[in-house]
Amino acid sequence: MKNANISLLIVRVAAGGMMLTHGYPKFLKLISGDFGFADPIGIGQELSLILTVLAEFGCSIFLVLGLFTRWVAIPLAFTMVVAVFIVHGDDPFSKQEFGLLYLSLFLVAALSGPGKYSIDHYRGK
Template identity: 55%
Template structure:
């Protein structure tokens, strides 16, 4: 079994790297919002603007919290939900290759929810 140092470094690496990667998807949406462009898909039937806000929460705000390890388990939940919507609703009819990235992010953020942030985080759990 790995020692605690390796586990905690691994958890920090997983949190930081996955969050940094998903931010590349969330930041353009955040910029879109700031520019006043609210045109966006509506996969849940909530309307374009609420869908954009939810995507920004799941792909920009919460990954920043996960990255720094603040309220990590709770912050990972909206990202996991966003990726589930992307994989199973937005890309439902698409081939596996089109939904693979969303499924990988879903798996990673569910894992972060289950394991927690580790020692090297603001939460320090």
């Protein structure tokens, strides 16, 4: 089980940490007041940006820490579904594969939980 816990730590930190590199620029865009953003699911540019920042930046921080792991992995996975199948739906596989990889990792986190090396574990969750 020790290897499984280390594997879950690697998945959480790698996927969450790398997603932060996508979320942080969007976070800066949001706090600067620039709400111009794609609206792939028809909810408006501003709300699309806010929800994307919450997922890619906020949820990624929680994922790295292993805090509310299963819950924060869900919006991250949903964001990747939108990115892969709506935003890049007509693009070649080479444009979709990173999103699919992220989606896979977020689904692992949602289904497997945080593992021993997480705040959730020490909270008894």
